[in-house]
């Protein structure tokens with residue numbers, strides 16, 4: 028099935044720098060994801076033939092529908108890169124109009140590009156001319172900052188250039204993750220443009236994804252941090268909520284290690300890479316919390332205390348301190364049994380995991 032056929036009602040794995048590494052995408056596919064997206068890839072670096080950038084556009088054979096997200100400001104270069112990723116097996120190609128990081132916005136990329144709607148039109152036109160059959164999508168935010176929202180204008184500019192779908196992250200660049208996503212604004216785009224809209228922001232549970240989709244009138248929704256915290260989110264969205272216990276979580280984390288070793292290799296260098304990614308992912312996995320005992324749901328924007336932990340293993344998996352994350356990484360890298368009683372006491376430095384939440388593309 029093509030991207031546009033699969034899209035209605037789907038929960039799409041969002042593009043995420045570092046988070047959308049190939050083995051993690053495979054894990055999400057095994058846990059129900061049908062549409063996956065790459066990490067942000069710079070068209071310029073592809074043009075420069077940089078190997079690390081080419082690694083980002085590689086599709087795993089078991090990915091049913093894989094999109095590559097490109098960042099660039101030059102219509103010809105973006106067209107060239109779109110044709111390249113199509114030839115390399117991408118099912119759709121997306122334009123990054125949301126990256127908030129100064130390093131990129133100072134070069135006119137990401138959220139800075141969204142301040143130039145006419146250029147957005149030209150870029151999408153260039154990409155549409157260059158590809159033969161895959162759709163071109165754009166991923167936008169609501170604008171640069173409050174008082175300067177331009178989501179309707181940018182969405183229309185992209186559609187004018189021929190965009191086949193629009194993805195809307197319901198926050199401004201300035202807001203980062205400080206406020207809840209504005210799904211009413213996402214819905215405005217869904218009503219305004221004639222192509223399917225994919226809404227994005229704060230989805231952590233299956234019922235939230237469906238409610239957000241219906242309320243906003245979007246064709247589909249997209250999950251980023253929710254999929255990093257619980258890769259089984261996709262399964263939950265189709266099969267309903269399941270309280271995933273600590274043993275099952277461990278089995279999922281071990282599966283990631285197996286997929287990652289397959290990808291980076293079992294030699295010293297590969298194992299080093301795997302350990303680095305694993306440690307990073309543990310920084311998100313430790314944020315998992317199930318439905319509360321009183322039937323209410325933890326929210327993406329709140330930090331649930333580890334007090335829900337029902338078993339010593341659950342308590343260990345909820346720890347966010349450096350000592351626990353390092354200890355778990357070492358054990359998951361081997362088949363060693365994980366005995367929560369043998370874990371080190373929490374270190375003085377306190378939680379280290381929240382830092383990982385500052386990372387965004």
Ligand SMILES: Cc1cc2nc3c(=O)[nH]c(=O)nc-3n(C[C@H](O)[C@H](O)[C@H](O)COP(=O)(O)O)c2cc1C
Pocket residue numbers: 041042043044045046066067096123124125126166196227228229230249250251252253327386387388
């Ligand atoms: C670790 C991380 C990396 C990200 N990298 C990208 C990226 O490369 N491209 C992009 O468009 N958005 C990126 N984002 C933003 C997400 O795709 C998404 O728009 C945002 O996190 C809001 O969705 P959420 O509330 O489900 O997390 C990243 C987010 C995170 C947490």
